Amino acid sequence: MRDLGAGFTYLLKGQRWVARHGKQYGFGLLPGLITLVLYAAALVALGMWGEDGVAWATPFADGWASPWQGLFRGFLTAVLFALGLLLAVVTFTAVTLLIGQPFYENLSEKVDRDVSPDGTAPESGLPLWRELWISGRDSLRIVVRALLWAVLLFALGFLPFVGQTVVPVIGFFVTGFFLTEELASVALQRRGVDLRERLGLLRSRKTLVWGFGTPLGLAFLVPFVAVFLMPGAVAGATLLARELLGEEIQEDESEGERVTS
Numbered sequence: 001m002r003d004l005g006a007g008f009t010y011l012l013k014g015q016r017w018v019a020r021h022g023k024q025y026g027f028g029l030l031p032g033l034i035t036l037v038l039y040a041a042a043l044v045a046l047g048m049w050g051e052d053g054v055a056w057a058t059p060f061a062d063g064w065a066s067p068w069q070g071l072f073r074g075f076l077t078a079v080l081f082a083l084g085l086l087l088a089v090v091t092f093t094a095v096t097l098l099i100g101q102p103f104y105e106n107l108s109e110k111v112d113r114d115v116s117p118d119g120t121a122p123e124s125g126l127p128l129w130r131e132l133w134i135s136g137r138d139s140l141r142i143v144v145r146a147l148l149w150a151v152l153l154f155a156l157g158f159l160p161f162v163g164q165t166v167v168p169v170i171g172f173f174v175t176g177f178f179l180t181e182e183l184a185s186v187a188l189q190r191r192g193v194d195l196r197e198r199l200g201l202l203r204s205r206k207t208l209v210w211g212f213g214t215p216l217g218l219a220f221l222v223p224f225v226a227v228f229l230m231p232g233a234v235a236g237a238t239l240l241a242r243e244l245l246g247e248e249i250q251e252d253e254s255e256g257e258r259v260t261s
Helices: 001-022 022-057 068-099 101-115 128-156 163-189 195-204 206-220 224-245
Strands: none
Touching: 001 022, 001 101, 001 206, 001 224, 022 068, 022 101, 022 224, 068 101, 068 128, 068 163, 068 224, 101 128, 101 163, 101 224, 128 163, 128 195, 163 195, 163 206, 163 224, 195 206, 195 224, 206 224
16 A cells, blocks of 8 residues: 555656646647647547447347337447547557657656756667657557457446446556556666566556556546646656666755746
């Protein structure tokens, strides 16, 4: 339980850090805004044509009497939209980080320098194109894993009672885990930690990861919130990455007094 609270604390500290560094926060908003527009268009399209897609996929229900046909297809349409929303939450971070790689890389480095006792930050030494390639490749692998979980949870959603109670809770914890992995990858990739090792680190401190990622995933369900929380989430994930690697975090004693623009 201590790790659960520590994870949430890192989330709050990340938001406080960007609040004190207005310039980095402003630049960090741009990728999220671009991604939000793209995802909003996709969800609107799903809402408009999802029912038609369900009707096409269930021709066996064409001859069902009312109200069973409507109830069945309405339920499947709702589940389909919920699945699309879950996938949007899971993949939003990956797409935003890919679009905003230079912005978030710079932000993460500044956080590292700010909290490091010697004022330095690890550097990958790789050219930008190489960092983008690694980030995109690893993000795709994480999205595939998230999709497999989403399909499994979608199937379990049909179970009576369990599908409406236990499965959504599991879904939020799974979402929190993958959100944290994507956000922490900015700092960990810069340190040369590959995907397999990153996943091992996160699994070794699951409650810490859930404390950070699960409330963030819940917040991301609120329209526009993800855009405004992303810069702080990257900052908080950098602090969490230092915790996972056992690196010292120097607290800023003047945090409540100093505002940096």
